[in-house]
Amino acid sequence: MSKIKKVDKPVLSKNLDEFFTGMAKAFAFVKRFFKEVWFPPYEFKEVLRQCYEIGYRSLPLISLTGFIIGIVFTNQSRPSLAEFGATSWLPSLISIAVVRALGPLVTALIASGKVGSSIGAEIGSMNVTEQIDAMEVSAINPFKYLVITRTLAATFMIPVLVMYTDFVALMGSYASVNANELVSLSTFFVQVFEAVSFLDIFSSVIKSLVFGFTIGIVGCYKGYNSSRGTEGVGQAANAAVVMSMFLIFVEELLIMQIVNAIRYA
Amino acid sequence: MLNEQEKVVEIRGLIKSFGENHVLRNVDLDLYKGENLVVLGKSGSGKSVLIKIMVGLLKQDEGSVKIFGIDTLKLNLKELNKLRLRIGFSFQASALYDSMTVRENLEFPLVRNVKNLTRKEIDFKVEELLEAVALPNTINQMPSELSGGQKKRIGIARTLILNPEIMLYDEPTAGLDPVTCIEINNLINEVRERYKTSSIVITHDLTCAKQTGDRMAVLIKGQFKAVGTFEKVFEEATDKQVKSFYDYNFIR
Numbered sequence A: 001m002s003k004i005k006k007v008d009k010p011v012l013s014k015n016l017d018e019f020f021t022g023m024a025k026a027f028a029f030v031k032r033f034f035k036e037v038w039f040p041p042y043e044f045k046e047v048l049r050q051c052y053e054i055g056y057r058s059l060p061l062i063s064l065t066g067f068i069i070g071i072v073f074t075n076q077s078r079p080s081l082a083e084f085g086a087t088s089w090l091p092s093l094i095s096i097a098v099v100r101a102l103g104p105l106v107t108a109l110i111a112s113g114k115v116g117s118s119i120g121a122e123i124g125s126m127n128v129t130e131q132i133d134a135m136e137v138s139a140i141n142p143f144k145y146l147v148i149t150r151t152l153a154a155t156f157m158i159p160v161l162v163m164y165t166d167f168v169a170l171m172g173s174y175a176s177v178n179a180n181e182l183v184s185l186s187t188f189f190v191q192v193f194e195a196v197s198f199l200d201i202f203s204s205v206i207k208s209l210v211f212g213f214t215i216g217i218v219g220c221y222k223g224y225n226s227s228r229g230t231e232g233v234g235q236a237a238n239a240a241v242v243m244s245m246f247l248i249f250v251e252e253l254l255i256m257q258i259v260n261a262i263r264y265a
Numbered sequence B: 001m002l003n004e005q006e007k008v009v010e011i012r013g014l015i016k017s018f019g020e021n022h023v024l025r026n027v028d029l030d031l032y033k034g035e036n037l038v039v040l041g042k043s044g045s046g047k048s049v050l051i052k053i054m055v056g057l058l059k060q061d062e063g064s065v066k067i068f069g070i071d072t073l074k075l076n077l078k079e080l081n082k083l084r085l086r087i088g089f090s091f092q093a094s095a096l097y098d099s100m101t102v103r104e105n106l107e108f109p110l111v112r113n114v115k116n117l118t119r120k121e122i123d124f125k126v127e128e129l130l131e132a133v134a135l136p137n138t139i140n141q142m143p144s145e146l147s148g149g150q151k152k153r154i155g156i157a158r159t160l161i162l163n164p165e166i167m168l169y170d171e172p173t174a175g176l177d178p179v180t181c182i183e184i185n186n187l188i189n190e191v192r193e194r195y196k197t198s199s200i201v202i203t204h205d206l207t208c209a210k211q212t213g214d215r216m217a218v219l220i221k222g223q224f225k226a227v228g229t230f231e232k233v234f235e236e237a238t239d240k241q242v243k244s245f246y247d248y249n250f251i252r
């Protein structure tokens, strides 16, 4: 078994080779999604089941994190605003921060941990135990049944979860503002809706769709291409989280630049 | 019983390597209509690779596979899928869908390949096959609740639901206790009688081979070294490797 491998290429060029073939493979995977998503069979039932799974898996953690972020962010911002006697701006400040950045980012990061890893592990284990092959030999397209359904579900569900996180975070913030500045709920939300523009909400939805798609497709890609053997499953789950988190930050940066260009144009 | 005239599978000059790993070096094999052909070989000798090439899960480097006279390399995906429906593949680890119940496992290939079935027809078919593998009361169980032997049976039932003409069994008795092995061997023989299938049974277990096989084919170093009846292949074996395979199995 211990056959010494001939190193026929310098290590750097070999790594570069692997990097680019990896990129090409990932690109082909995404391309296949967009090619096949339009045509039947549409697995509506499976999409719905996945939507439920995604919501169910993330909701507890997102509720907790969202609420705490609302409280913490409000409490941390208060002293700076207090210096200018501007604590009445807290609701506006927090709502902009939550809707524009924190809500989508926190939700997406949590979902890549919960949802991305479980998609990667599930499909990875189906790959290892030949369930994907079993579909293929019974003339069922496993890409349709597994990849497209999960990616669509993640793409639809992340925006819903983001809105929920936004709401919960604002409630957390309200709890703090109400306790310290004695602002009523209606006053708080009037300020929130004055501060948040249509562009904010629109770009938040677009961003969430992109994040959701990323989490779904990366989880599926890593699972689908996991190496055979039990350790392949763990690696797939882990790689799915790392890769989707990285991509989410890159996308956040890019989308922010574009939206700001539109906002201040 | 054995119709020597009609070949359902004809493999010629099959070669398959994974990098430096030359798995199949020049494989010729025929499967006749109605027979059970046992493919024997050490683990890692390429038995699974061979049948995976037959159903298009892997692609050969060279050589041809003709199934029902159709060259599999000349098919597009749609035609290949049509051919796949005529072949049942029983996986080594059963490959049951572990998020589905037994019933859903059986329905899954059926409803996706046979259109416009009524609920009643589907239930009837599922129950018939569970009856055939003698596990009717597992219908609402999850795969994780089944024993290894039960999983094998359900896996076989799932492939039979599409009425395949050829059955490929990948190590049907691997990892099972001797009693269950015999039950599975009997099931393989029953399937042949009842569904008139032609089968390739892959194994490294000579008891299984003797019980289920009309003919044996021994895969050694990527080629078939001996093909024929059990007696001819083993009891009159001259090839050292074939002989040692036989001795090893019975000494154990």
Ligand SMILES: Nc1ncnc2c1ncn2[C@@H]1O[C@H](COP(=O)(O)OP(=O)(O)O)[C@@H](O)[C@H]1O
Pocket (backbone or CB within 6 Å): B018, B021, B023, B041, B042, B043, B044, B045, B046, B047, B048, B049, B050
């Ligand atoms: N998809 C694959 N990629 C690379 N190597 C493979 C692949 N499938 C099988 N092999 C290699 O081919 C050889 C034969 O495998 P296999 O057909 O599974 O053996 P067995 O006779 O035990 O079924 C093994 O050395 C295995 O590592």
Ligand SMILES: [Mg+2]
Pocket (backbone or CB within 6 Å): B047, B048, B049, B092, B170, B171
């Ligand atoms: Mg094998």
